[in-house]
Amino acid sequence: VPYLWPVQDESPLNTPGSLFDVMGPIMVGPSSSHTAGAVRLAQLARFIANQPIHHVTFQLYNSFAKTYRGHGTDRGLLAGILGLSVNDERIREAYQFTGSLQYTFQVMPDDSSLPPNTVSIILGLQDGTQQTIVGHSLGGGKVLISRIDEYHVNLRGEYPTLVLFYQDEPGMIWQVTKCIAENKINIATLNCARRAKGSQAFMAICLDALLPESSVAQIKAIQNVYVVHNIDRLPS
Amino acid sequence: MMLQTFSDLLQLCQQESLSIGQAALKYEVARGEKDEAAVLASVRMMLDQMKATIQSGLYSDEKSMSGLSGGFSHKVMTFFEQSDKKFMSPVEHKMMAYALATMEENSRMKKIVACPTAGASGVVPAVLIALQEEKHLSDQTMELALLAAGLVGELVSRRMYLSGAAAGCQAEVGVATGMSAAGIVDAMGGTPQQGLDATAIAFKNMMGLVCDPVAGLVEVPCVKRNSVAGIHASAAATLAMADIYSFIPLDEVVEAMVKVGQLMHPSLKESAEGGLAATPTAVAFTKNLFHQGSS
Numbered sequence: 001v002p003y004l005w006p007v008q009d010e011s012p013l014n015t016p017g018s019l020f021d022v023m024g025p026i027m028v029g030p031s032s033s034h035t036a037g038a039v040r041l042a043q044l045a046r047f048i049a050n051q052p053i054h055h056v057t058f059q060l061y062n063s064f065a066k067t068y069r070g071h072g073t074d075r076g077l078l079a080g081i082l083g084l085s086v087n088d089e090r091i092r093e094a095y096q097f098t099g100s101l102q103y104t105f106q107v108m109p110d111d112s113s114l115p116p117n118t119v120s121i122i123l124g125l126q127d128g129t130q131q132t133i134v135g136h137s138l139g140g141g142k143v144l145i146s147r148i149d150e151y152h153v154n155l156r157g158e159y160p161t162l163v164l165f166y167q168d169e170p171g172m173i174w175q176v177t178k179c180i181a182e183n184k185i186n187i188a189t190l191n192c193a194r195r196a197k198g199s200q201a202f203m204a205i206c207l208d209a210l211l212p213e214s215s216v217a218q219i220k221a222i223q224n225v226y227v228v229h230n231i232d233r234l235p236s
Numbered sequence: 237m238m239l240q241t242f243s244d245l246l247q248l249c250q251q252e253s254l255s256i257g258q259a260a261l262k263y264e265v266a267r268g269e270k271d272e273a274a275v276l277a278s279v280r281m282m283l284d285q286m287k288a289t290i291q292s293g294l295y296s297d298e299k300s301m302s303g304l305s306g307g308f309s310h311k312v313m314t315f316f317e318q319s320d321k322k323f324m325s326p327v328e329h330k331m332m333a334y335a336l337a338t339m340e341e342n343s344r345m346k347k348i349v350a351c352p353t354a355g356a357s358g359v360v361p362a363v364l365i366a367l368q369e370e371k372h373l374s375d376q377t378m379e380l381a382l383l384a385a386g387l388v389g390e391l392v393s394r395r396m397y398l399s400g401a402a403a404g405c406q407a408e409v410g411v412a413t414g415m416s417a418a419g420i421v422d423a424m425g426g427t428p429q430q431g432l433d434a435t436a437i438a439f440k441n442m443m444g445l446v447c448d449p450v451a452g453l454v455e456v457p458c459v460k461r462n463s464v465a466g467i468h469a470s471a472a473a474t475l476a477m478a479d480i481y482s483f484i485p486l487d488e489v490v491e492a493m494v495k496v497g498q499l500m501h502p503s504l505k506e507s508a509e510g511g512l513a514a515t516p517t518a519v520a521f522t523k524n525l526f527h528q529g530s531s
Binding site for chain 1: 239260263264267269278279281282285302341342343344345346347348349350351352353354355357360382383385386387389390393394395396397398399400401402407415449451452453454455505506507508509525526
């Protein structure tokens with residue numbers, strides 16, 4: 001049963017970051033929040049989908065809606081879905097590389113409850129399912145994915161990340177981390193939360209390397225694990 | 237490494253006899269992602285891209301897609317090389333031209349280094365590379381100077397999002413100017429205290445700067461604003477190195493910027509609805525641009 005996860009407000013402010021977040025990235029202009037940020041949000045959406053994308057709808061909010069044309073936000077979003085990185089000079093001609101991908105841009109009415117540069121990316125996937133990813137461009141090329149379908153997340157693309165939704169029960173963390181340990185992959189951070197004892201629970205594990213698909217399949221097979229996303233880090 | 241505030245940074249520099257650039261290198265290495273050689277290699281990569289962008293843009297007359305910019309850096313270089321009316325120094329001419337070159341490449345959707353953002357990407361490279369050329373500074377000096385600028389930006393980014401949409405242009409060109417001022421002081425061998433005072437002086441004069449891009453494009457006033465900001469950073473660095481201190485400490489200046497950013501009306505935060513973007517000339521241009529775009 002889908003449910004809405006309460007937002008865990010872990011602000012990207014106040015956390016010590018790399019100097020290369022400030023002096024960088026090397027990127028195609030003209031705007032780090034509207035062009036590079038757009039590329040990265042769509043890249044993360046592509047990683048989350050993890051299968052061919054047939055059509056995509058970009059719903060643009062607030063500043064994204066008002067200034068997307070002049071900033072190449074539309075080209076950036078398309079480029080990210082197509083797998084280009086922020087420093088790829090083909091972003092400028094992204095419309096020429098869409099091939100069979102169908103795409104729509106929708107300018108949404110102002111919503112002051114959302115951050116200034118917000119996009120909702122609705123993906124139509126090869127397996128016939130649809131996926132909705134909500135993301136925000138925070139400035140200087142930093143991004144945040146806050147929602148995957150009904151689930152609230154806090155994903156920034158800085159680490160390969162495993163996101164799980166599961167039934168709260170003893171041994172769950174052990175079963176999952178065992179699969180990770182078997183690959184000799186180090187866990188950078190592990191965040192867990194649950195709605196209530198024995199209710200739905202959430203795990204986000206930041207890793208120092210991407211987990212191989214075989215291990216992801218093993219984790220998906222664990223009883224009472226509902227959703228697993230294995231999301232690579234953004235290329236720098 | 238526990239660095240929360242600029243006062244922590246100053247204390248670290250004084251206790252361990254470090255320049256801001258050396259402290260920045262230590263900070264980045266302590267994060268554990270890269271060792272010292274790898275950090276310096278990444279810094280060199282940034283500097284190399286900054287130089288490459290300036291070189292490709294400097295004498296280019298290619299217009300941006302909107303036609304609002306393109307060819308300005310060429311004009312400044314021509315004025316510098318040929319005019320008998322010039323009165324500023326070579327380093328200042330280069331700072332102005334180099335910032336224009338980078339911003340014009342940016343508006344052509346070419347490769348730049350966001351520093352701290354793309355809309356403010358002209359200032360730091362222009363200031364540091366012009367200084368290196370005119371003062372014959374070593375690559376090693378410039379690597380540390382860029383790290384110093386980076387650490388200033390990083391500490392500010394803990395307090396506010398560095399985007400015009402979040403806090404106005406004070407968070408973009410404003411922050412780039414303060415970063416540059418610290419970079420200049422570091423490159424010229426000033427003290428860490430002078431570096432932070434230079435940043436504070438620069439920020440105090442950039443506080444409240446609105447983000448009002450004509451037609452929402454990163455061109456007017458951004459391109460020329462980057463150019464003038466380099467001179468601004470130089471002035472702030474000169475005052476600080478003459479031992480003129482900032483009456484308000486840098487941490488408090490940053491807090492004030494954060495509050496000003498919150499108070500700033502949404503029409504002045506990158507929405508292209510206020511300031512220069514709402515002038516008759518801008519409105520007429522925007523109407524025409526989008527009319528062409530839809531036909």
